[in-house]
Amino acid sequence: MSREELYQLQKLDTRKERLKRTAQNDLEVQEILELTEQLEQLKVEFETREEEIMQLNKEIKEKEFNNARLTRKQEEYKDKLYGETTYSPKELEDFQAKLMKTEENKEELEEEILELMLLLEQKDEELGDLKEKISSKEDKIEKLKEKLMNKEESIKMKLNKIKEKKIGLKSRMEEELLKKYNRLYTKKNARAVVKLEDNYCMGCRMTLPRNLIKKVKQSIEVVFCENCGRILYWEKEEE
Incomplete structure (x- = not known):
């Protein structure tokens, strides 16, 4: 009967459109987009931390070089003050002042190096946390993509069955x-x-x-x- 067939045809068309909308408005798609955006932000933060760590290592290396230079000067002044070489009282007084100044500078520099190393340790921990977060986001995205792929395959199979049924119905209609x-x-x-x-x-x-x-x-x-x-x-x- 044509009316019955038309009604069944409409039911198939309605189901087809519903399946298409399901595929287009899938929650997994939206979640993947949100996670991808979050992942990109994490990667930017990761690169920023890497740059900060690189800069800190550079600063520490420079300060350690300066500290080694001050250590040599410190030993030089001590050698002049307490060595066998004879200097005038004025010269000894000058060496003593320079030694004290060098030791002060060295102490300040070592404190700066310590602060930088503590900051470096903090940045390394933050980098590790970011690495874990990035890995976690990537795993979630992969699982969602796999789930979405399976769902899309299921929808595709259902749409093919609808198509076959429609062909059968249409073949009997004017x-x-x-x-x-x-x-x-x-x-x-x-x-x-x-x-x-x-x-x-x-x-x-x-x-x-x-x-x-x-x-x-x-x-x-x-x-x-x-x-x-x-x-x-x-x-x-x-x-």
């Missing part, structure tokens, strides 16, 4: 009737075929004339609603 159905499906917001229930058209919710209702219930041909133009379908009650 071409002109299919054209009318397709126009109505597009024009009437995917509701080309509607049920007749309690003498109402379930498309426009209007009461139908008795002669039209009788025609829908008795005729095997396609009958259109006089108000909205949709194809009317009546489902017989089981006895």
Whole structure:
């Protein structure tokens, strides 16, 4: 029966559109996008920490070089003060002042080196935390992609089955009737075929004339609603 086939065709079309929307609006897709954005931010932070660590290592190396230079000067002044070489009291006084100044500078420099090393340790820990977070995000994205791929494959299989059923239905229907159905499906917001229930058209919710209702219930041909133009379908009650 053409009406029955048209109604089944519409159900298949509706299911097809629903599956397509499910694929397009999938929660996994949105979550992957959000995680990817978070991952990119983490990678930027990671690169920033690497640059900071590189700069800290450079500063520490420079200060350690200066500290080694001060250590040599310190030993030089001590040798002049406490060595066997004889210097005048004025010269010894000058060496003592220079030694004290060198030791002060050395102490300040060593404190700076210590602070930089503590900061370096902190940055290394932050880099390790970022590395773990990046790895965790990447794992989540991969699992979501795998889940999404499986879901898309399932949807694809369902759509292929719908396509096969539609081909079977269409092969038993007149071409002109299919054209009318397709126009109505597009024009009437995917509701080309509607049920007749309690003498109402379930498309426009209007009461139908008795002669039209009788025609829908008795005729095997396609009958259109006089108000909205949709194809009317009546489902017989089981006895």
